[in-house]
Amino acid sequence: MYQQDKNKVLESYxxxxxxxxxxxxxxxxxxxxxxxxxxxxxxxQGDDVAGFEDxxxxxxGGIMATGNYPGRARNADELRQDMDIxxxxxxxxxxxxxxxxxxxxxxxxxxxxxxxxxxxEGWVKWAKEKGIGLDFxxxxxxxxxxxxxxxxxxxxxxxxxxxxxxxxxxREIAAKIGAELGTPCVNNLWIPDGLxxxxxxxIIYRRILKESLDEIxxxxxxxxCLIDSVESKLFGIGSESYVVGSHEFYMGYVxxxxxxxxxxxxxxxxxxxxxxxxxxxxxxxxDELLLHVSRGVRWxxxxxxxxxxxxxxxxxxxxxxxxxDRVHFALDFFDASINRITAWVTGTRAVLRAxxxxxxxxxxxxxxxxxxxxxGNRLALMEEFKALPHAAVWNKYCLxxxxxxxxxxxxxxxxxxxxxxxxxx
Numbered sequence: 514m515y516q517q518d519k520n521k522v523l524e525s526y527x528x529x530x531x532x533x534x535x536x537x538x539x540x541x542x543x544x545x546x547x548x549x550x551x552x553x554x555x556x557x558q559g560d561d562v563a564g565f566e567d568x569x570x571x572x573x574g575g576i577m578a579t580g581n582y583p584g585r586a587r588n589a590d591e592l593r594q595d596m597d598i599x600x601x602x603x604x605x606x607x608x609x610x611x612x613x614x615x616x617x618x619x620x621x622x623x624x625x626x627x628x629x630x631x632x633x634e635g636w637v638k639w640a641k642e643k644g645i646g647l648d649f650x651x652x653x654x655x656x657x658x659x660x661x662x663x664x665x666x667x668x669x670x671x672x673x674x675x676x677x678x679x680x681x682x683x684r685e686i687a688a689k690i691g692a693e694l695g696t697p698c699v700n701n702l703w704i705p706d707g708l709x710x711x712x713x714x715x716i717i718y719r720r721i722l723k724e725s726l727d728e729i730x731x732x733x734x735x736x737x738c739l740i741d742s743v744e745s746k747l748f749g750i751g752s753e754s755y756v757v758g759s760h761e762f763y764m765g766y767v768x769x770x771x772x773x774x775x776x777x778x779x780x781x782x783x784x785x786x787x788x789x790x791x792x793x794x795x796x797x798x799x800d801e802l803l804l805h806v807s808r809g810v811r812w813x814x815x816x817x818x819x820x821x822x823x824x825x826x827x828x829x830x831x832x833x834x835x836x837x838d839r840v841h842f843a844l845d846f847f848d849a850s851i852n853r854i855t856a857w858v859t860g861t862r863a864v865l866r867a868x869x870x871x872x873x874x875x876x877x878x879x880x881x882x883x884x885x886x887x888x889g890n891r892l893a894l895m896e897e898f899k900a901l902p903h904a905a906v907w908n909k910y911c912l913x914x915x916x917x918x919x920x921x922x923x924x925x926x927x928x929x930x931x932x933x934x935x936x937x938x
Contacts, residue, residue: 517918522908529905536875540906543872546837547910550868552861553608553648553699553843556615559595559857560586561849564614564655566623576654576705577750580850584934589617591937593639598929599857600643602922604865604914608645610699610843611636613683614652625652626678630689637693646696648843651683653704665725666706666718666757673725676704680729684739691738699803699841701776702729703744707752718757726766730773740841742803743767744776747783749813767799774801778845779823780809789826793834802836805845806864815846818860824867832871842868852934854926866907873903 530540557564561578565588586592596609613625616632623632640647653664653676661667664676684700691698706718730741745760746752760782767775775795777788788804795802806824808816818824831840842864848856875898882890911918917925 517908517921519912522905522912522918525902525905526909529902532902533873533875533906536901537877538873538875540873540909543869543906544910544913546872547865547869548605550837550842550865551605551607551646552603552864553610553646553841554596554599554857554861555610555844555846556592556596557612558844558847558860559592559853561853562655562847564612564652565589565616566614566618578847578849580848582849582851582853584853584930584937585849586853587937589615589635593636594933595854596857597643598925599854599861600645602854602858602916602925603861604911604916606645607861608648608696608843609636609640610648610650612650612652613679613686614655625656626675626682628679628682628686630686633686633690637690640694646694646698647690648699648701649683649687649690650701650703651680653679653702659705662708662751663706663718663757664704665729666704666722668717668721673721677725677728680725681732684729684732684734684741688734688739692735697737697740699740699742699774699843701742701744701803701843702726703746703776704758705746705749705752706758707749707754707756709751709753711754715755719762722757722762723766730770733772736772740774740801741772742774742776742841744778744781744803744805746778746781747813764795771800774803774841775799776803776805778805778807779827780805780807780813780815780845782809784809784811787823787826789823789830792827792830792836792840796834796836796839801839801841803841803843804831805843806860807845815848817846817848817851817856818844818863820863820866820870824863825870828864828867828871829874831868832874833876837868852926852930854929854934855923858922858926866903869907869910870903873901873906874898 533540562576586595616628617635618632658672658675667673687698687700743763745758745763746756767773779788806818808818810816831837844860879891879894908918
C-alpha cells in the first residue's frame with residue numbers, strides 16, 4: 514500500500530532536478546556523493562545493550578534501554594541476521610559499530626582484559642561477505658570492576674590496571690579488524706567514571722585518567738588500520754554532579770595528542786546545548802571528527818534519531834565546512850519499546866536524509882549574500898531553501914539503491930517481525 518510508482522518517482526525527480534539546476538545544484542552529483550558517505554550502525558540497538566557475556570556488573574553510566582518489545586536478538590547470529598534486514602532497507606553502503614561486550618567466546622568465560630581478535634572473527638567474516646567496514650568500542654561498563662563508578666580514573670591500581678589492559682587490547686583488536694577489512698576501524702573510548710554528588714577534589718581523578726590514557730595510547734598503529742577517538746559526557750545515572758571525562762578534558766587531550774580524534778555525541782551535552790556549533794570550531798584545530806548522532810529528550814536518553822532541526826543543523830555544519838571527508842558519522846541510540854529494526858532503519862534514513870538535505874543546499878548563494886553583507890537575503894534564502902523538493906531527490910536515491918521508496922520498507926519489517934522476531938522466546 515505504501516510503494517510509490519517508479520514512473521512517478523522519476524517524474525518528480527526530473528522536476529526537482531530542473532528546480533535545483535536553476536539554483537546551481539547538480540542533483541545527479543549529489544546522489545553520487547551520497548554513495549561515498551557511510552553511517553556506522555550500532556549493534557547494541559538490536560539487543561538492548563545486553564551483549565554476549567555475563568560479567569555480573571550493573572549497567573553503569575546511565576546506559577539503559579527501556580521497553581520489552583518482543584524479538585530482542587539473543588546471540589550474534591540473530592543480531593547479524595537482524596542487521597542484514599536493516600541494512601537491506603537503507604540506501605548506500607554503510608558500516609557496523611560493535612562493542613567489546615559482543616565478543617563471541619564459544620561459551621567460554623573470557624575476561625575483558627584477555628580479549629583478542631579471535632573473539633571477533635565471526636563479525637569480520639560477516640563484514641567481509643557484506644563488503645562493509647567495522648568500528649569498535651572497548652566496554653567500560655556492565656562489569657563488577659565498574660560498579661564503584663570508576664574505571665580508568667580509579668584510585669585503586671588493581672581496577673585501573675584491568676581497564677588499561679582492556680583499552681590496549683581493544684586497540685589491538687580494532688587495528689587487526691581494520692587490516693583484515695582494508696578500511697580503518699574507528700576505536701572509540703568512552704568511560705562512565707564520575708560521582709553522584711560534588712567531589713572534594715575534581716582534578717585528582719582527571720590526572721589519573723590522563724595517565725591511564727597515555728598508557729593505553731602509547732602504542733602507535735597504522736592509521737590505515739586504526740583511528741582512535743575519545744568521547745565525553747555531561748552526566749549519567751549515578752554521575753549527575755561530576756563526570757571525569759568531560760568535553761573540556763577530552764578536547765584538551767586530543768589537541769595535545771593529535772593522532773586521536775574527538776567524538777561529539779548529540780545526547781551528551783546540556784539539553785539547551787547542541788553539537789552543531791562545535792563542529793566548525795573543532796575542525797579548525799583537528800584533522801578529523803567523530804559524530805555520534807543521537808536524540809536526547811530532556812536528558813541523555815538516546816532516543817531514535819529523526820530528521821529534525823538539530824540533525825539537519827549537524828549535517829549543514831559539516832557541508833558548509835566542506836568536511837564530509839573529515840567527519841565520521843555513527844549512531845548511538847537504543848529503544849526497546851519499538852521494533853528494533855524499525856529503530857535502526859528510521860534513525861539511519863533520518864541521518865542520510867539530513868546529509869542529502871545539506872548537500873542539496875545552494876550554499877554558494879548563502880555565502881555570496883554573506884560576503885556582500887546582505888544578511889537579510891541570507892536569512893530569507895535559508896528559509897526559502899527549506900521548501901525545495903529535496904524529498905524527490907531522496908526518493909530517486911532510494912530507487913537507484915534498490916531499497917523501498919517512502920514508508921514501503923515498513924511492510925518488509927512487518928513480514929520479518931511475524932516470521933522471525935515474534936518466534937523468539
